[in-house]
Structures are given as C-alpha cells and as structure tokens.
Amino acid sequence: MTITNVSFNYIITGTVSNIASLSYYPLIFLVLLILPLIVLIITPSINISNRTRIFILIFNIIYLLLLPIILISIMGDFELKFYIYEVILNNNHLTSYFSIISSDLAGIYGFGTFVIIIFIIISGILLYYYKLKEVYICLKEKY
DSSP, X not given: OEEEEEETTEEEEEEHHHHHGGGGHHHHHHHHHHHHHHHHHHHHHSOXXXXXXXXXXXXXXXXXXXXXXXXXXXXXXXXXXXXXXXXXXXXXXXXXXXXXXXXXXXXXXXXXXXXXXXXXXXXXXXXXXXXXXXXXXXXXXXX
C-alpha cells in the first residue's frame, strides 16, 4: 500500500513499512545509550593491556561526548518524518500514536543526558585509574 501526496510540485510517497519504521526510533535511542555501558562493563573484565584499556576508554568518552549530537539529529529526523506522514495521512488517530512516540523520545533524551554525564564520569575515573596503574608499572620496572 502506497500513500502519495502531490503538492507544490513535490511527490511524497509513504509506504506502510516506512510509516511503521517510526516506531523503531525509541529502540535506536536505547541501543545508542546502552553501547557505552557495555564498553564500561567489558573493558575492565577482559584481559588486555592497560594501554589498550586507556585507548578504549578515550574512544568511549569521545563517543559519549558526540552522543547528544547524534541523538538530536535522530530526533530531528523523526520529527521531520512525523510531520511529513501527518500531512500525507491526515489521520488524527494514527498520528496521535506518533505524538506519543515523540514524547517518549523527548523523555529518553532527557534521561539519556543524565546517563551520558554519569558514563563520562565513570569512564574518566576508570581512565584515571588505568593511567595511574600504567605509571606505577613503569616506575616499578624502572627502579
């Protein structure tokens, strides 16, 4: 089933699968927030050198600092698609579900900001710990 709206010399086509894909946006948000947690759990538990751990934690901090920008761009894409499908469908019942998803995304983003700050602090503490451990090992080998 294809829904088409022709206006202002633009053709906007929305299929059922494209419209239904809007429900995946909260899942994408959650997956992007869970990835740094997985890195924070796995990094201390695997048997790798401290330099590799430091390297992984630095990239984790960089990812966490870029994550709000990524989440905002995903929210912008969702809002644009939501607006386009609202114009195409002109169905208040269906678009009310999308507005619920939109409010859920805003809630996840608000909670996600708090989680990102906590993950940055934990990553910083682990980074500091492994850096001190690396310095201690170098000093121990030297003397």
